[in-house]
Amino acid sequence: MPVEPSQLVQIDYTPPRAPWPGAAPEFRKGTYSHAGAAKNLKYLGLPNPRDWQPASLDWKLPENWREIVLDGMRERLEKYRSFRLFMDICVRCGACADKCHFYLGTGDPRNMPVLRAELLRSVYRRYFTPAGRALGRLAGGRALTVDVLKEWFYYFYQCTECRRCSVYCPYGIDTAEVTMVARELLNLVGCNINWIVEPAANCHRTGNHLGIQPHGFKDTLDFAVEEIEELTGIRVDAPVNRKGAEILFVAPSADFFGTPHYYTLLGYLMVLHEAHVDYTFSAYASEGGNFGMFASHELMQRLNAKIYAEAKRLGVKWVLGGECGHMWRVLHQYMNTLNGPPDFLEQPVSPVTGTVFENARSARAVHICEFTADLVAHGKLRLDPARNDRWTVTFHDSCNTARGMGLLEEPRLLLRAACNRFFEMAENTIRERTLCCGSGAGLGGDENLETRMRGGLPRAAAVRQVKEARGVNLLACICAIDKASLPKLLDYWVGGVEVAGVHELLANALVMNGEKPRATDLRGEAYV
Amino acid sequence: MVAAAIAYLGFAVFVAGMVWRVVAWARVPVPFAITLTCGQQKSLAGIRAAWLENPWTRAGAACRTALEALVFRSLLRNSRAELLPGPRFVYRGDRSLWAGALLFHGCLLWVLAGHLRFFLEPAPFGKANGFVDAGLLAGLAFLFLRRVLNPRLRYVTLPSDYLPLALLATVAVSGLLMQTDVAAVKRFSLGLVTFHPVAPAGLGALFYIHLCAASALAASIPFTKLAHMAGIFFSPTRNLPNDSRARRHINPWLGPARVHTYAEWEDEFRDKMRAAGLPLERE
Numbered sequence: 001m002p003v004e005p006s007q008l009v010q011i012d013y014t015p016p017r018a019p020w021p022g023a024a025p026e027f028r029k030g031t032y033s034h035a036g037a038a039k040n041l042k043y044l045g046l047p048n049p050r051d052w053q054p055a056s057l058d059w060k061l062p063e064n065w066r067e068i069v070l071d072g073m074r075e076r077l078e079k080y081r082s083f084r085l086f087m088d089i090c091v092r093c094g095a096c097a098d099k100c101h102f103y104l105g106t107g108d109p110r111n112m113p114v115l116r117a118e119l120l121r122s123v124y125r126r127y128f129t130p131a132g133r134a135l136g137r138l139a140g141g142r143a144l145t146v147d148v149l150k151e152w153f154y155y156f157y158q159c160t161e162c163r164r165c166s167v168y169c170p171y172g173i174d175t176a177e178v179t180m181v182a183r184e185l186l187n188l189v190g191c192n193i194n195w196i197v198e199p200a201a202n203c204h205r206t207g208n209h210l211g212i213q214p215h216g217f218k219d220t221l222d223f224a225v226e227e228i229e230e231l232t233g234i235r236v237d238a239p240v241n242r243k244g245a246e247i248l249f250v251a252p253s254a255d256f257f258g259t260p261h262y263y264t265l266l267g268y269l270m271v272l273h274e275a276h277v278d279y280t281f282s283a284y285a286s287e288g289g290n291f292g293m294f295a296s297h298e299l300m301q302r303l304n305a306k307i308y309a310e311a312k313r314l315g316v317k318w319v320l321g322g323e324c325g326h327m328w329r330v331l332h333q334y335m336n337t338l339n340g341p342p343d344f345l346e347q348p349v350s351p352v353t354g355t356v357f358e359n360a361r362s363a364r365a366v367h368i369c370e371f372t373a374d375l376v377a378h379g380k381l382r383l384d385p386a387r388n389d390r391w392t393v394t395f396h397d398s399c400n401t402a403r404g405m406g407l408l409e410e411p412r413l414l415l416r417a418a419c420n421r422f423f424e425m426a427e428n429t430i431r432e433r434t435l436c437c438g439s440g441a442g443l444g445g446d447e448n449l450e451t452r453m454r455g456g457l458p459r460a461a462a463v464r465q466v467k468e469a470r471g472v473n474l475l476a477c478i479c480a481i482d483k484a485s486l487p488k489l490l491d492y493w494v495g496g497v498e499v500a501g502v503h504e505l506l507a508n509a510l511v512m513n514g515e516k517p518r519a520t521d522l523r524g525e526a527y528v
Numbered sequence: 529m530v531a532a533a534i535a536y537l538g539f540a541v542f543v544a545g546m547v548w549r550v551v552a553w554a555r556v557p558v559p560f561a562i563t564l565t566c567g568q569q570k571s572l573a574g575i576r577a578a579w580l581e582n583p584w585t586r587a588g589a590a591c592r593t594a595l596e597a598l599v600f601r602s603l604l605r606n607s608r609a610e611l612l613p614g615p616r617f618v619y620r621g622d623r624s625l626w627a628g629a630l631l632f633h634g635c636l637l638w639v640l641a642g643h644l645r646f647f648l649e650p651a652p653f654g655k656a657n658g659f660v661d662a663g664l665l666a667g668l669a670f671l672f673l674r675r676v677l678n679p680r681l682r683y684v685t686l687p688s689d690y691l692p693l694a695l696l697a698t699v700a701v702s703g704l705l706m707q708t709d710v711a712a713v714k715r716f717s718l719g720l721v722t723f724h725p726v727a728p729a730g731l732g733a734l735f736y737i738h739l740c741a742a743s744a745l746a747a748s749i750p751f752t753k754l755a756h757m758a759g760i761f762f763s764p765t766r767n768l769p770n771d772s773r774a775r776r777h778i779n780p781w782l783g784p785a786r787v788h789t790y791a792e793w794e795d796e797f798r799d800k801m802r803a804a805g806l807p808l809e810r811e
Contacts, residue, residue, distance in 0.1 A: 009615045015683035045786070079781055081556040082764050088553075089759035092689055094674075094681045095602075095625060098609040104617065114684050131688075131751055140686040166564050170602045170629075171756055172765035174564060204788050205796075214797050215804035241807050283806065284790050297559075301785040313790055313809075333561050337777045339785065359571050359584075363773035370571050377574050404562075406569030406582040406770060413575070428607055428619035432566040432581070458609075461617045493615070 002030070005493055008453060011107040020115065021122065024147040025154040027055040030450035033157055033443060036197035041190060043201040044299065048190025054153060059146070065189045066144055070127055072188045073181075077128060082177040087124045089171050090117060096165035096175075101436050102158055105454030110155050113165035113175045119152055120182050153191050156182040158451060160440035161294070161326075162399035167432050179441070184296045192295055196442035199291040203303050207286040208253035214240075214283035220256045221281065224265055231266075231524075233516030236273035238281065241314065245280035246351060248311045251322025252289040252480035255501075261483045263522040264323055264501030268368065271503060274512050275352045275375055279320065285310035288327040289480060293334075294442035301338040304330055307365075308339045318348040319365040323501050325398035325479035326440065328367060332405045336363035353378040367401075369410040369478060372506060376417045382511040385420045387518075387527050391474040392421040393505065394466050396459065396486070397434035398479030408432075411478050411502045418502075418509040423470040429462035439485035452485060453492050460493035467497055475499050531716070531739055532725035538743025545750025546758065553762050559779040561772035563589075564765035582770050589769040597760050600629055628674070632667025635660050636696075639703075645710070646717040655708075664700055668693065692754055695745040702738040 016022055032054050041049035050060045062068060077084050096113040098104060103111040110116065118140075125132030126141030135141070142148065161176035186192060199209035206213050212220070221238040229235045239245065251268065255261040272279060285306040292299030311319055321331050336342070345364040348357040355374045357366050375381050395415055401407040408431050415422050429435050438455025466472045475486060475497055486499045508521045520526055567578025583589040595601045603626035607619040638660045645651035672693050675685045712730045719726040728735060749755060761767065768777075794801065794809055801808055 005615075009611075011611060013611075013680070015679055020683055078556060079559060081553060081558045081762065082562060084556045085553055085759055085762050085764075088549075089753060089756040089763075091753045091756055092681075092684050092686065093625060093629075094678070094684060095606050097680055097684070104609055104611070109680070109683055112680070112684060118684070129751075138687060140688050163564060166765055167566055168602055168605055170596065170600050171760050172564060172596070172602070172763040174562065174765045177562065177765075205793075207793065213800060214806055215800045218804050218806060243807065283801075284793050298785070301782075302787055305785045305787040306790075309787065309790060331773075333563070333772045336772060337560055337779050338782065341776050355572070357571075358774065359569065359771075360773045362776050365773065373575075374572050377572060403564055403566070406565035406567060406578070407571070408568045409575045410571060426619070433605075457615065458617050461615050464614065465616060 003450060008450070009457070011105070013107045015109045020109070020118070021142060021151075022110075024150050025110070027154065029055075029447075031448070032154060032451070033193035033195050033445045033448045036190075036192040036194045040194065040197040040201040041192070044197065044204060046190065046192070046197065046295075047188055050190065054150070059150070059191065061146070061149075061189050065149070068188050069144060069149070069185050072185045073124065074128070076181050076184065077124075080177065080181065082174060083181045086117065086173045086178055087121050090114060090121065090173055093170065095168045095170065096173075099165045099168050101160075101162070101164070101438055101458045102451070102455045105438070105457040106451075110151070111158065116155055116159060116175055117173065117178045119148070119155055120178055123148065149186070149189075149191070152182055153186055156186065157193055157443060158455075160399070160436045160438065160443060160455065162436035162440060163403045164399065164433065164436065167403065180293075180297070183294065187295050193442060193445070195445035195448075196291050196294045200295060200299055200303065203287050203291065207282075207284045207306065208256075209287055209289060209291055210253050210257055212253065212256065212286065217256065217281075217283045217286050224262070224269060228266055228269060231520065231522065232270070232512055232518060234273070234512050234514060236269045238269055239279075240281045240283050242280035243314050245278050245314065246317050247277060247279040247320050248285070248307075248314060248316040248318075249279045249281055249320045249322070250285055250288040250307055252324035252327055253287045254289070254480040254484060255322055256286075258480070258484055260487070260498070260500055260504070260523075261480055263504040264483070266522050267501060267503030267505075267507035268322060270507040270510055270512065271372055271375075271381065274510060275380060277351060280314060280316070282310045282314065288321050288324050288331070290327060290330045291442055293326055293330055300330060300334060304335055305339045307331075307335065308342050311342065312344045317346040318360075319345070320368060320371060321365055322368050323478040323480070323503060325400035325481060327480075328407070329400035329404040331363070331365050335365065350374055352380050367407060367410070369407060369414060369502065372503070373410040373413045376414060381506075383417050383506070383509040384511050385418055385509050387509050387521065388419040388505055389421070390521075390525075390527065391419060391500075391505070392423065392470060392472045393419045393474045393476050394423055394425055394463065394470075394472045395430070396425075396437075396463075396475050396477040396482060397430055398477060398482055399434060399436050399440060401478060402432055402434045407478075411476070414502050414506050415476055418505045423466055423472060425462045425466045429459070435459040435462060437479075437482050437485045437489060439489075440481050444481060444485050453489060456485070456489040457493060459486075460489050463490060463497055464494045467494060473497055476502050476505055478502050529725065529727055531728050531736060532720060534740055534743050535720055536725075538746045541747035542749055545747070549750040549755050550758055553759070557780045558764045558768070559781065561768055561770075561777035562764055563768045563770040563772070565770050569770060584769055584771055586769055589767055593761060593763070593767045596766055600626055603629060625674075628667055628670035631663050632671060635664035635667055639664055646714050647721055649718070661704055665704075668697055668700060672697075688752065692745070692748065692752060695741050695748070698741040699738060699745060702734045702741065706732070706734045706738060
């Protein structure tokens with residue numbers, strides 16, 4: 001990162017004197033993501049594959065690009081009530097303005113959610129409302145030009161679809177809905193980013209975002225099994241594509257290869273072993289996350305379809321899902337609609353406690369925190385929280401599980417059981433008001449680092465506060481993107497705070513039946 | 529008779545426009561259950577769910593929407609963020625918009641209800657008192673001044689945002705300055721509602737201004753952001769229960785996905801899978 005934090009934090013919130021809309025944005029290195037590579041677009045069958053970059057003058061758009069975009073807009077106005085309504089009812093009261101982490105981190109007025117939506121709304125007015133067609137600019141309308149399209153690209157790939165602004169909106173206007181439609185429109189003319197389309201293409205082909213082929217997937221799990229045996233003396237089972245298991249377990253693929261994600265994987269394996277759960281992984285559905293969601297509803301559906309298809313093929317009773325934010329937005333709010341009904345599955349029942357997961361009776365997918373919180377609540381796991389005493393822990397709610405699900409207390413129940421020292425961050429920065437890591441919705445590429453550090457500033461500042469007040473040195477979370485992006489963010493702004501999954505901490509504290517005296521935690525470091 | 533024509537026109541455009549507006553929204557499907565959850569979900573027996581902030585039932589979602597519409601609950605959460613050295617953010621609770629908005633809308637509703645005395649015999653209740661009038665003007669002034677004085681808000685404000693404020697101010701001020709001859713207005717308004725319009729006798733210029741501005745305001749509602757009064761009830765982030773895993777939400781336009789099937793996948797990786805000892809569907 002070329003810019004020092006002391007420099008980056010000089011943020012000017014004064015809006016420009018000239019009225020909105022201003023000039024087209026400047027594509028400055030570090031503030032935007034690279035264009036989607038042609039090979040990935042071709043693989044997925046997406047429109048207009050070509051070599052181009054956002055900073056170049058000519059975006060090589062199809063000749064009739066304006067017609068394509070406007071037709072696409074008309075189609076979506078007929079398909080999404082949310083989009084139609086949110087184009088119509090905003091009164092520009094400004095309640096959302098300083099709720100966006102990108103606005104707080106950049107001071108760029110077009111990052112205020114009201115203006116982010118207005119980028120699209122102005123075009124909507126010009127072409128689709130009587131007042132805008134007749135009066136143009138006077139009625140807040142704006143012609144669709146290449147500059148406007150570039151502005152859309154810049155700002156809709158500078159929104160993490162975190163939905164924090166919507167919490168404060170008196171009409172519930174959800175910028176994520178606007179951004180999702182805007183990105184669909186951009187995708188119609190081939191304007192997407194590689195950090196989204198490459199994982200999506202990988203996932204389509206191999207089953208996971210990282211492009212890990214089935215044998216590699218199995219190798220990783222075998223390696224994890226050996227590592228657990230070394231740590232605990234216990235050989236756990238990690239079956240892949242096993243027919244007849246009771247449960248299909250799906251995690252974000254970063255858990256198999258990323259750090260610190262990997263320790264969470266060890267955690268899952270240990271907890272599921274200790275609870276004698278009869279489950280299997282799948283190499284075909286080896287991805288819970290869904291980067292298709294960041295491109296279009298259609299691509300989300302295509303990638304997500306593998307989970308139910310594989311559950312059916314393997315003959316499992318229900319699906320258990322790992323720690324991941326947007327994966328759970330999809331599994332909770334979209335999967336059943338997109339690829340259900342999963343009537344070949346059964347209503348989820350915990351084989352250990354007999355708890356019937358009433359809230360998942362139709363989609364038949366349970367969050368691992370729901371499952372293990374139920375185990376802990378029933379006293380089915382022996383825990384020694386002193387094993388986590390080297391950590392003073394805080395919890396970062398991931399946007400999607402907080403605001404798209406309401407999974408707030410389950411992970412906290414686990415952390416309180418697994419750690420002796422757990423402290424919350426400031427009230428305005430947790431639960432439904434949680435602040436995004438700044439790298440969600442496909443924006444986690446390294447070329448986009450300045451924007452990510454800026455977007456993550458409010459979160460980092462809240463961590464810094466709880467570090468100074470309580471001595472926090474570990475941030476726990478339940479999101480793969482968080483685990484990938486927060487270590488860098490916290491190093492940059494805070495220092496001395498590490499990142500871990502909830503199931504890593506739970507497995508640290510887990511006293512396994514017949515285990516050898518454990519010398520180290522899952523990271524191979526001495527207890528306390 | 530011009531006055532009656534204007535009143536009829538304003539009212540007709542309002543009603544027809546509102547029907548068009550609401551039908552236009554209502555006929556667009558809600559393809560996904562995109563509830564915005566602001567509290568604990570219903571999950572395990574030992575964890576208390578937030579029935580209002582994260583409604584599990586339709587009744588809960590209806591309460592949530594109703595409270596949004598009636599008391600602007602989301603605005604109660606509002607805060608102002610400030611960046612301090614450290615870097616540190618402070619978020620100070622800020623309920624000024626909530627209070628100002630509630631004052632304005634509440635007083636407007638009260639004054640409107642007071643107008644029933646011109647249409648019903650006997651009048652259900654009297655005219656709104658001076659405090660209400662003052663509240664309405666204060667609310668309007670607040671909504672206007674914050675747009676002008678707050679640089680951020682000034683920046684996001686469109687020219688068209690001042691139009692409803694100007695119309696409202698005209699209606700309110702002309703109404704207040706009028707020395708209302710209740711009997712005269714009543715003759716006129718009862719003529720309107722009984723479809724036997726009469727010319728407004730003995731009413732001054734202020735009455736005409738009041739009537740014209742009010743008619744223009746009413747006519748503009750369906751075509752401007754003032755449609756938010758109906759839109760709030762359609763907002764899918766607020767009016768849907770958070771039960772998408774317990775009840776399948778149906779999307780009427782969804783087609784089947786172009787999926788990379790298991791068979792295609794196994795075909796590509798069969799040899800590697802066999803070598804790794806993974807089970808195969810076809811050897």
